[in-house]
Amino acid sequence: MSKLFRAVILGPPGSGKGTISERVANSFGLKHLSSGDFLRENIAAKTEAGVLAKTYIEKGALVPDHVMTRLMLSRLEEMTRHSWLLDGFPRTLAQAKVLNSAFELDVVISLNIPLETLKERLRHRWIHPASGRVYNMCFNPPRVQGVDDISGEPLIQHEDDRPEALVARLRHYKDVAKPVIDLYRAKGILHMFSDTETDRIWPYISSLLSTKIPTDLGDAQRVRTH
Numbered sequence: 059m060s061k062l063f064r065a066v067i068l069g070p071p072g073s074g075k076g077t078i079s080e081r082v083a084n085s086f087g088l089k090h091l092s093s094g095d096f097l098r099e100n101i102a103a104k105t106e107a108g109v110l111a112k113t114y115i116e117k118g119a120l121v122p123d124h125v126m127t128r129l130m131l132s133r134l135e136e137m138t139r140h141s142w143l144l145d146g147f148p149r150t151l152a153q154a155k156v157l158n159s160a161f162e163l164d165v166v167i168s169l170n171i172p173l174e175t176l177k178e179r180l181r182h183r184w185i186h187p188a189s190g191r192v193y194n195m196c197f198n199p200p201r202v203q204g205v206d207d208i209s210g211e212p213l214i215q216h217e218d219d220r221p222e223a224l225v226a227r228l229r230h231y232k233d234v235a236k237p238v239i240d241l242y243r244a245k246g247i248l249h250m251f252s253d254t255e256t257d258r259i260w261p262y263i264s265s266l267l268s269t270k271i272p273t274d275l276g277d278a279q280r281v282r283t284h
């Protein structure tokens with residue numbers, strides 16, 4: 059069977075993980091698994107993990123590591139025949155250690171975006187909860203304000219995307235993410251990207267992945283759209 063490709067994208071809230079993950083999925087045919095979207099699916103489906111996770115998310119807390127790792131690894135076990143990009147997981151060192159014991163990662167992308175840029179982006183972020191599709195009134199606005207382009211359903215804003223909520227989230231993110239970033243740097247698979255614009259970062263990520271993703275990924279998986 060052709061070699062599969064496993065990657066993770068790390069970054070603080072608003073750094074562009076979802077935006078870049080969608081471009082990676084479209085350009086390279088990797089499956090994009092977002093922990094936030096997967097949690098929302100489980101919450102909507104009222105699964106046991108979803109019901110439990112909801113109680114933490116509503117308090118603005120992280121979902122406990124053992125719940126998160128069990129949920130994500132069982133989903134990854136269903137994807138063993140696919141190359142994938144994880145977004146939002148692992149978020150803690152404990153999660154990273156469990157993931158590393160189950161899968162060998164090829165690339166970890168870490169986005170390093172200035173605080174003021176994050177604040178500005180999140181102020182204008184609108185989301186279609188059911189699909190996780192992300193919009194921005196300045197960067198990629200929906201065709202009709204407040205309405206998802208595909209479903210026509212209403213868009214929402216995350217309560218904790220407000221600037222005053224963001225500083226605390228960012229401080230917590232930095233504390234929790236640092237050991238994860240250090241771990242993957244020590245493994246020699248970390249690639250850091252810093253800029254204020256996704257469109258300036260994207261060419262570098264795209265060329266990095268072009269060199270790393272096996273050419274025999276298989277036509278079905280490797281759909282080059284540009």
Ligand SMILES: Nc1ncnc2c1ncn2[C@@H]1O[C@H](COP(=O)(O)OP(=O)(O)OP(=O)(O)O)[C@@H](O)[C@H]1O
Nearest residue numbers: 070071072093094115119120121126146147148149
């Ligand atoms: N890997 C994880 N470990 C623990 N909790 C998680 C994890 N991923 C998501 N969550 C929980 O789900 C919530 C929603 O996740 P999601 O990724 O959509 O948004 P976020 O992390 O708050 O911000 P952003 O998407 O802007 O980075 C998080 O705030 C957190 O409570």
Ligand SMILES: Nc1nc2c(ncn2[C@@H]2O[C@H](COP(=O)(O)OP(=O)(O)O)[C@@H](O)[C@H]2O)c(=O)[nH]1
Nearest residue numbers: 072073074075076077179183193194197255256
């Ligand atoms: N102005 C601007 N907004 C961006 C850029 N990249 C992403 N965004 C928007 O910023 C917000 C955060 O991006 P998102 O991909 O959700 O980041 P995540 O929280 O790391 O997943 C969303 O509204 C995006 O549409 C950019 O380069 N410039």
